[in-house]
Amino acid sequence: MPAPERLPAPGVNTAGEQEELLAKGELTVVGRISGASNAVLLCTVAYGGVSADCVYKPVKGERPLWDFPDGNLARREVAAYLVSEATGWGLVPTTVLRDGPYGEGMVQQWIEAGHADDADDADADGAGESGGADGSSGSSGASGSDGLLALVEGGEAGEGWKPVAFADIGEGRTALLVHADDPRLRRLAVLDAVINNGDRKGGHLLAAPGGRLYGIDHGVTFHVEDKLRTLLWGWAGEPLTDEAREVLTGLERQLAAGAPLATRLAELITPAELAAVRARVHRLRRTGVHPEPSGQWPAIPWPPV
Incomplete structure (x- = not known):
């Protein structure tokens, strides 16, 4: 039996096709993603000759929160996806609610991270534009999220950046947290x-x-x-x-x-x-x-x- 075809990059398949794969496919747990406050499992999902990587967050692995009812974080993740799709912006990876190896949970399309400046196929209205944390903006070099966030010493955000708040960076020093004007x-x-x-x-x-x-x-x-x-x-x-x-x-x-x-x-x-x-x-x-x-x-x- 031939191996299932890997799911193409985001944007090649329609959201409907991705939803069907995630909702109906066979989930196989590969491992646990460490560092998360709730259980987050890396899985593969296979259906109709297609397979892809995905994230599975079982309800049983949710940590109780004082201000949110127990056992419903997965549903909120799906709701966020639905609202994102309704905007037409597609800002949340395809997400479904389904049963899995550890019971009901959220299953979400795995996104292979690139870089904020990797915008060869971005839309013409500027969706691929982003700033870089270079010396011209006064950046300290401490940046995050692939060039979308930075810490700037000197108190000025610089061109192409938006100020957020000052942060203590130790030794009595502060830096301005900025994000790209993207x-x-x-x-x-x-x-x-x-x-x-x-x-x-x-x-x-x-x-x-x-x-x-x-x-x-x-x-x-x-x-x-x-x-x-x-x-x-x-x-x-x-x-x-x-x-x-x-x-x-x-x-x-x-x-x-x-x-x-x-x-x-x-x-x-x-x-x-x-x-x-x-x-x-x-x-x-x-x-x-x-x-x-x-x-x-x-x-x-x-x-x-």
């Missing part, structure tokens, strides 16, 4: 505001070959209270782009009662959380600006990377 990151900042992401760390950004940017780890999302914690505050208080306003208008329609997206989300989050999503989208459209830290919740996740 349209892909800006889209992700809008998505995070919609889903109320409480944990947008640098390590949750994946720059894939071809210029695509993905966000991962969306278990602590959709809370009814303002929980937005992110490293992407660089646009706080600035007007939303025309593209973002158009996307939010479409998303508001898709979240209306009875619409397919609203129906699917109702199976994954509570009625109050679904109402909160609608309210956040409406507020973003009404204000027309990126949100600012509320002051009622830590604005930066810890650890930030």
Whole structure:
């Protein structure tokens, strides 16, 4: 029997085909990804002569959180994927909820990380543009997430960068944490505001070959209270782009009662959380600006990377 064909790079297969592979394929655990607070398993999935690597997070491996009900982080990851797909931006890898070797869990397409500057196939509207942490920006050389984040000594972000906050780097020294003034990151900042992401760390950004940017780890999302914690505050208080306003208008329609997206989300989050999503989208459209830290919740996740 011939070996299954490997899944082509992201963007070659449709999301529907990837969903079918992840939802119906046979999962085989390869190993555990260390360093995560919850159980994260690297697997292969095979179906219809095609196989691919994927991530499987069983509900049984979720660590209880005081502010989120037990056993539902996997569902929130799927809900984040559905909202991302509804925006048309494709910022979250294909994600499904299914049974696996250790029970129900989230299964997500594996993304082979590239580099933020690898944008040969990026779209023409600048989705592949990104800054580099070079000497011209005053970077200390301490960068993260493949050139999307950096620590800058001197207090100035520099051209192509957005300031976030000052950080203690030891020995009585501070540095300015910055992120690239990158349209892909800006889209992700809008998505995070919609889903109320409480944990947008640098390590949750994946720059894939071809210029695509993905966000991962969306278990602590959709809370009814303002929980937005992110490293992407660089646009706080600035007007939303025309593209973002158009996307939010479409998303508001898709979240209306009875619409397919609203129906699917109702199976994954509570009625109050679904109402909160609608309210956040409406507020973003009404204000027309990126949100600012509320002051009622830590604005930066810890650890930030």
